Amino acid sequence: MSQFTIQDGVLHAEGVSLSAIAERFGTPTYVYSKAALLENFNAYHDACQGRDALVCYAMKANSNLAVLDLLARQGAGFDIVSGGELLRVIAAGGDPGKTIFSGVGKTVEEMQLALEKGILCFNVESIPELHRLNEVAGKLGMRAPVSLRVNPNVDAKTHPYIATGLKANKFGVAFDDALDTYRSAAALPNLDVVGIDCHIGSQLLDDAPLLEALDKLIELIDTLHGEGIHIHHLDMGGGIGVDYGVAGDKPAVPVGDYLTRVFARVDAWRAEKHEGRPIKVIFEPGRSIVADTGVLLTKIEYLKPGVEKNFCIVDAAMNDLMRPALYEAWMDVQQVTARAGEAVTYDVVGPVCESGDWLARERALTAQPGDLLAIMTAGAYGMTMASNYNTRGRAAEIIVDGEEAHLVRRRETPAELFALETVLK
Numbered sequence: 001m002s003q004f005t006i007q008d009g010v011l012h013a014e015g016v017s018l019s020a021i022a023e024r025f026g027t028p029t030y031v032y033s034k035a036a037l038l039e040n041f042n043a044y045h046d047a048c049q050g051r052d053a054l055v056c057y058a059m060k061a062n063s064n065l066a067v068l069d070l071l072a073r074q075g076a077g078f079d080i081v082s083g084g085e086l087l088r089v090i091a092a093g094g095d096p097g098k099t100i101f102s103g104v105g106k107t108v109e110e111m112q113l114a115l116e117k118g119i120l121c122f123n124v125e126s127i128p129e130l131h132r133l134n135e136v137a138g139k140l141g142m143r144a145p146v147s148l149r150v151n152p153n154v155d156a157k158t159h160p161y162i163a164t165g166l167k168a169n170k171f172g173v174a175f176d177d178a179l180d181t182y183r184s185a186a187a188l189p190n191l192d193v194v195g196i197d198c199h200i201g202s203q204l205l206d207d208a209p210l211l212e213a214l215d216k217l218i219e220l221i222d223t224l225h226g227e228g229i230h231i232h233h234l235d236m237g238g239g240i241g242v243d244y245g246v247a248g249d250k251p252a253v254p255v256g257d258y259l260t261r262v263f264a265r266v267d268a269w270r271a272e273k274h275e276g277r278p279i280k281v282i283f284e285p286g287r288s289i290v291a292d293t294g295v296l297l298t299k300i301e302y303l304k305p306g307v308e309k310n311f312c313i314v315d316a317a318m319n320d321l322m323r324p325a326l327y328e329a330w331m332d333v334q335q336v337t338a339r340a341g342e343a344v345t346y347d348v349v350g351p352v353c354e355s356g357d358w359l360a361r362e363r364a365l366t367a368q369p370g371d372l373l374a375i376m377t378a379g380a381y382g383m384t385m386a387s388n389y390n391t392r393g394r395a396a397e398i399i400v401d402g403e404e405a406h407l408v409r410r411r412e413t414p415a416e417l418f419a420l421e422t423v424l425k
């Protein structure tokens with residue numbers, strides 16, 4: 001159920017109107033719903049009840065400490081891709097022992113930090129990374145828990161920038177090389193081979209490619225078992241896509257159904273071929289936990305009619321929300337307060353000095369300067385991808401809980417943006 005509804009003609013997050021939030025905290029501002037966050041997490045958590053399974057929230061989607069804290073309190077683990085993200089997990093009270101470390105470029109320092117903090121597993125993506133990790137663990141007198149990210153060469157049928165499971169992608173170990181890579185890993189003295197993982201892409205609207213990838217991983221686990229390499233966990237990577245409100249872009253499967261199908265296959269295989277041996281199943285969802293929990297609230301500065309196009313110039317820009325500029329992503333735009341009058345078609349653009357600075361194209365609006373717009377489904381890969389381009393401070397972040405709006409990140413001031421810089425003497 002959406003927690004963003006129109007009440008008395010005004011768009012609300014739970015019980016708080018977005019116009020009240022704009023008045024109190026200014027714009028542009030990210031507004032998240034706590035209820036939506038818990039509901040989305042619980043769709044995964046509930047489907048895992050009574051199973052040996054762990055949901056490791058991919059915090060790259062939204063890493064605000066308040067979001068992490070709420071999820072940690074629900075029992076979430078975390079999927080991280082940097083030492084910085086690990087420090088965030090710890091700062092938010094998350095458990096490193098439920099944290100997995102993904103990514104193709106882990107540095108020595110990041111490996112050391114993760115080992116010292118006792119993370120659950122390193123998702124390793126190459127042979128050189130295995131050697132580096134073996135060396136780092138050896139120097140610390142430790143053994144590093146390792147899973148190999150296998151690239152099952154499955155077409156995720158998503159945007160090329162976020163498809164990751166094809167041979168042409170930089171990610172993972174090719175399926176055909178996986179056995180040899182596992183042998184190398186098992187031969188290294190300071191590594192414990194514990195898992196297998198994949199992540200074939202993001203914003204997948206159908207679970208068929210994910211289940212195809214699962215079948216390939218299962219096949220590999222059996223082969224490895226025959227070689228005396230025993231896999232204790234199977235990590236399915238990111239979650240299901242979300243509904244951005246655009247025709248033809250609706251996820252075909254609810255999260256619970258996807259997980260049920262994964263567990264059904266795993267159970268059938270364990271009973272038939274795996275001699276009932278236990279295996280933990282891990283999921284790394286990001287987008288489907290946070291996307292529809294948030295909107296980007298922005299104010300209209302100017303309406304600028306043009307010869308070929310009309311522009312609605314708002315105070316949010318590509319530096320606040322990169323998805324349209326980077327992927328030509330379609331994001332729904334809603335007027336916070338409805339207005340009578342004839343709708344005019346606008347491109348909604350920001351003040352940044354790039355033609356690529358647009359948030360939405362060809363939207364019919366009756367809005368006037370000073371009115372508020374909400375860019376919907378912006379809770380994932382919104383604030384985490386924001387930059388300070390054009391010396392623009394990043395937006396404030398609010399979490400609404402019922403009738404209360406909590407500031408969970410204050411707006412950056414311009415002075416803070418150059419506080420780390422010095423001029424030459």
Ligand code: LLP
Nearest residue numbers: 058102199202203238239284285286287381
């Ligand atoms: N695990 C790994 C190893 C990943 O690389 C990702 C996302 C996830 C999990 C989470 O996937 P999700 O459940 O969110 O689909 N900035 C892009 C999305 C980039 C996804 C990167 N990896 C966007 O705004 O669409």
